Amino acid sequence: MNKARSNPLNTLAMHGALILYTLIALFPVFIILINSFKERRSIFREPLALPDSESFSTIGYETVMQQGDFFLYFQNSMIVTVASLFFILLFGSMAAYALSEYRFRGNMLMGLYLALGIMIPIRIGTVAILEMMVATGLVNSLWALILVYTAQGLPLAVFILSEFMRQVSDDLKNAGRIDGLSEYTIFFRLVLPLVRPAMATVAVFNMIPIWNDLWFPLILAPAEETKTLTLGSQVFIGQFVTDWNAVLSALSMAILPVLILYVIFSRQLIRGITSGAVK
Amino acid sequence: MKQARIRWHILVFLAPAVFVYTAVMIFPLFNTLWLALYTRVDQERVFVGLENFRTLFFDPIWAEQFWNALGNNFWFFLVHMLVQNPIGVALAALLSHPRLRFAALYRSAIFIPTILSFVIVGFAWKLILSPIWGIAPSMLDAVGLGSLYAPWLGKEEYALTTLALVSVWQFVGIPMMLIYAALLTIPEEILEAGEVDGITGMAAFWKIKLPLILPSIGIISILTFVGNFNAFDLIYAAQGALAGPDFSTDILGTFMYRTFFGFQLQLGDPHMGSAIAGAMFAIILVGVCIYLFGIQTRMRRYQL
Numbered sequence: 127m128n129k130a131r132s133n134p135l136n137t138l139a140m141h142g143a144l145i146l147y148t149l150i151a152l153f154p155v156f157i158i159l160i161n162s163f164k165e166r167r168s169i170f171r172e173p174l175a176l177p178d179s180e181s182f183s184t185i186g187y188e189t190v191m192q193q194g195d196f197f198l199y200f201q202n203s204m205i206v207t208v209a210s211l212f213f214i215l216l217f218g219s220m221a222a223y224a225l226s227e228y229r230f231r232g233n234m235l236m237g238l239y240l241a242l243g244i245m246i247p248i249r250i251g252t253v254a255i256l257e258m259m260v261a262t263g264l265v266n267s268l269w270a271l272i273l274v275y276t277a278q279g280l281p282l283a284v285f286i287l288s289e290f291m292r293q294v295s296d297d298l299k300n301a302g303r304i305d306g307l308s309e310y311t312i313f314f315r316l317v318l319p320l321v322r323p324a325m326a327t328v329a330v331f332n333m334i335p336i337w338n339d340l341w342f343p344l345i346l347a348p349a350e351e352t353k354t355l356t357l358g359s360q361v362f363i364g365q366f367v368t369d370w371n372a373v374l375s376a377l378s379m380a381i382l383p384v385l386i387l388y389v390i391f392s393r394q395l396i397r398g399i400t401s402g403a404v405k
Numbered sequence: 406m407k408q409a410r411i412r413w414h415i416l417v418f419l420a421p422a423v424f425v426y427t428a429v430m431i432f433p434l435f436n437t438l439w440l441a442l443y444t445r446v447d448q449e450r451v452f453v454g455l456e457n458f459r460t461l462f463f464d465p466i467w468a469e470q471f472w473n474a475l476g477n478n479f480w481f482f483l484v485h486m487l488v489q490n491p492i493g494v495a496l497a498a499l500l501s502h503p504r505l506r507f508a509a510l511y512r513s514a515i516f517i518p519t520i521l522s523f524v525i526v527g528f529a530w531k532l533i534l535s536p537i538w539g540i541a542p543s544m545l546d547a548v549g550l551g552s553l554y555a556p557w558l559g560k561e562e563y564a565l566t567t568l569a570l571v572s573v574w575q576f577v578g579i580p581m582m583l584i585y586a587a588l589l590t591i592p593e594e595i596l597e598a599g600e601v602d603g604i605t606g607m608a609a610f611w612k613i614k615l616p617l618i619l620p621s622i623g624i625i626s627i628l629t630f631v632g633n634f635n636a637f638d639l640i641y642a643a644q645g646a647l648a649g650p651d652f653s654t655d656i657l658g659t660f661m662y663r664t665f666f667g668f669q670l671q672l673g674d675p676h677m678g679s680a681i682a683g684a685m686f687a688i689i690l691v692g693v694c695i696y697l698f699g700i701q702t703r704m705r706r707y708q709l
Binding site for chain 1: 412414415417418419421422423425426428429430431432433434436437440492495496499500502505507509511512513514515516517518519520521522523524525526528529530532533538539540543574577582583586606627631635637638641642658661665666675678679682685686689690693
């Protein structure tokens with residue numbers, strides 16, 4: 127084996143660099159989490175120390191629970207994210223199937239039209255989106271957010287899913303046709319189960335930006351009962367700026383759900399990115 | 406055999422996606438560009454052509470803010486290109502080393518900031534850099550650099566760069582992952598052939614791997630460009646809609662938000678807001694076109 131590629135010094139340097147960067151990446155998250163469990167004085171006196179029996183306190187979390195409606199915010203975020211993902215996947219896979227399976231006039235053009243949105247951010251149209259939502263009475267409802275995120279997610283979903291659907295064998299679909307299945311049954315019963323991995327990739331790609339978005343909740347649904355977790359924590363922290371316990375606890379509560387989701391889905395996410403789905 | 410009848414199922418499959426996409430994305434996009442050509446006079450919408458754009462580019466009050474935001478936005482983008490992408494490439498190069506242990510662990514850990522929301526990232530760094538809490542100064546003291554500390558987010562000359570670096574910290578995971586994926590597709594035979602010719606280590610990276618991953622670097626650059634020119638959340642979370650101190654961190658996204666919704670004594674103006682959105686659209690379009698026609702088509706792709 128070649129020497130340069132297995133030199134122990136090299137390996138050590140590589141681990142050193144990676145550990146250093148991992149520490150940089152995790153340090154701020156770590157510092158927020160440990161300090162959220164400390165009482166006010168030790169937050170300032172020893173910010174780097176872990177909470178011990180003396181400095182441990184959950185006063186921040188108590189404030190958050192009393193003052194902010196975090197369960198409602200969490201529920202709103204959950205509804206918006208899950209519903210948007212559902213529509214992105216359903217509508218996206220249907221359109222992707224139409225584009226990849228059937229030959230019809232305008233197929234190419236329709237594909238290009240749907241792909242436009244991959245590069246152009248939907249935020250550019252915010253002024254008119256707000257006008258439309260006000261006119262239709264959807265402003266300050268979760269539907270406004272769901273519609274916007276669905277529209278935002280569709281272009282990439284159609285693009286990725288149609289790439290995968292082209293790989294589904296024609297023989298299978300034709301066998302279904304000979305057995306007298308309708309086009310809809312073939313799509314839902316035969317094709318969809320086969321592209322499930324691609325759908326998971328699309329879902330994971332869309333989940334994080336939807337959950338974390340601040341712009342549209344701020345503009346389309348700022349009412350108390352429709353606040354998402356991201357907007358809710360933003361507003362809460364703005365109001366409690368001087369109450370460090372509350373701020374740190376609110377931040378931790380916003381971090382945790384995402385972190386848990388990440389632990390569950392990280393393999394899917396990384397496989398999705400590295401399989402070249404976004405080439 | 407020619408079929409004259411309409412194949413309804415194609416229509417049914419396409420309709421929902423095309424409808425939602427057109428109604429919520431494409432139509433508002435053009436409607437916004439259209440609104441930029443109007444203004445409001447006594448509750449009436451009046452067509453003024455390109456007047457709003459002239460105000461935006463040349464009227465002393467507006468122009469100063471607009472060019473300031475645009476300049477800041479370019480600096481924001483430049484910091485990403487010069488810091489985020491090289492670090493991402495370097496990390497990916499390390500991670501893709503064939504016999505590296507714990508690679509998956511490092512990869513997952515370094516990607517964590519990318520999944521957090523801007524609100525969390527903005528506030529967390531605001532607290533850490535704050536002179537009141539003193540984590541940043543005491544850590545700098547520990548390595549003997551205490552004199553370098555300044556309240557970076559509060560100083561006009563540093564605030565924008567600091568926020569850009571915070572954003573780099575958050576998003577370094579994306580170039581890392583995409584480059585990592587590209588590096589994995591390079592066949593071992595090519596690297597071995599290089600070794601036979603005496604090209605190993607760093608030389609192998611610069612002479613063999615880098616030319617092969619250039620297309621991915623191109624994709625990352627355009628993603629960074631589009632992302633940076635409609636950025637908003639981080640600045641808003643850390644500095645508020647006024648993008649202080651004294652507008653030194655104002656970028657197009659925050660400028661558009663302020664103009665559209667109004668702040669303090671200024672009333673919101675949807676038509677000027679649309680004009681700014683129009684300018685952002687033009688900038689992004691130019692960037693995407695340069696990438697598609699200027700860079701992507703000229704880039705040499707190697708058949709692996």
